[in-house]
Amino acid sequence: MSDYFDELAALLRDRGVPAERxxxxxxxxAGHVAESGADPEEEFGPVAAFADSLGGDTGAAGDDGTAGDGRAASAGESWSWTADIFADERRLNEFGEQGWEVDRVDRRGMFVSHRDSERPQRWEYRRETVWPEGRSAVTERLAPDGWEPCGTWFLYEYFKRPGAASVGPAAEIGSPPPAPGGRLFFSARFLLILVAFVLLTVVAGWVVVGFIGSAGSGDDGAGFAAGVAVGVAVVGGAAAALWSLARRDR
Structure with a gap:
């Protein structure tokens, strides 16, 4: 793995890319490959060709300072964004309809995307839950329908295909809308879970503090026992609600 990146670094320097970049x-x-477990050459292609796509005047980083595909700067607009697991697939297809193509998912979970400025076209996306050892099998199963992997986030594998695969020439966009103004797209369900998690943490902390206070004061523990019972009921109910919501990730 290190040989690939050592050679890539040397090729980028030869192409005039600043040392900091x-x-x-x-x-x-390297962080992306370490997290995904992919082979660099399989992930990015032959090192010389990849260096060509990243080097020169196109720049080697996206607009958020992360490494990009290289096509973003040369072919049009670039944009990085993210969404929670309840909204990601819907948002991917929403932005795909606007011509945004995801190049990869970076280590922060951001979808590093670009849009062709000359001939923007629609893109379609889907998400699959896979274990690392089953990733190649899923990729092979979807390939005949034009799907190709475009990013990995924990056990989620994202796939893309050009809209032309399903709608033909109609996939080309005449006047794409402006780039969305935001970068974070969180669903109401995700925010509800976040609030519930905070409440769970507060209740758990309250139970611990009550236990310490009761033990230190020599109290008979009756009041504390009642508090624990209430706390357990609240935590259990909230945990059940969280589990129900988390299972409905589609």
Missing amino acids: VASTIEEL
């Missing part, structure tokens, strides 16, 4: 690009790409 080379370092940040290599760090980002």
Whole structure:
């Protein structure tokens, strides 16, 4: 793995990419490969061709300072964004309809995307839950329908295909809308879970503090026992609600 990135760094320097940008690009790409477990050459292609796509005037980093695909700067707009697991697939297809193509998912969970400025076209996306050892099997199963992997986040594998695969020439966009203004797209369900998690933490802390206070004061513990019972009921109910919501991730 290190040989690939050492050669890539040397090729980028030969192409005039500033040393600081080379370092940040290599760090980002190496982090991505370390998290995904992919082989660098399988993930990015032959090192010389990949260096060509990243080097020169196109720049080697996205607009958020992370390493990009290289096509973003040269072919049009670039944009990085993220969404929670309840909204990601819907948002991917929403932005895909606007011409945004995801190049990869970076180590922060951001969808690093670009849109062709000359001939933007629609993109379609889907998400699959896979274990690392089953990733290649899922990729092979979806490939005949035009799906190709475009990012990995824990056990989630994201796939894309050009809209032309399903709608033909109608996939080309005449006048794409402006780039969305935000970068974070969280659903109401995710925010509800976040609030519930905070409440669970507060209740758990309250139970612990009550236990310490009761033990220190020599209290008979009756009041504390009642508090624990209430706390357990609240935590149990909230945990059940969280589990129910988390299971409905589609």
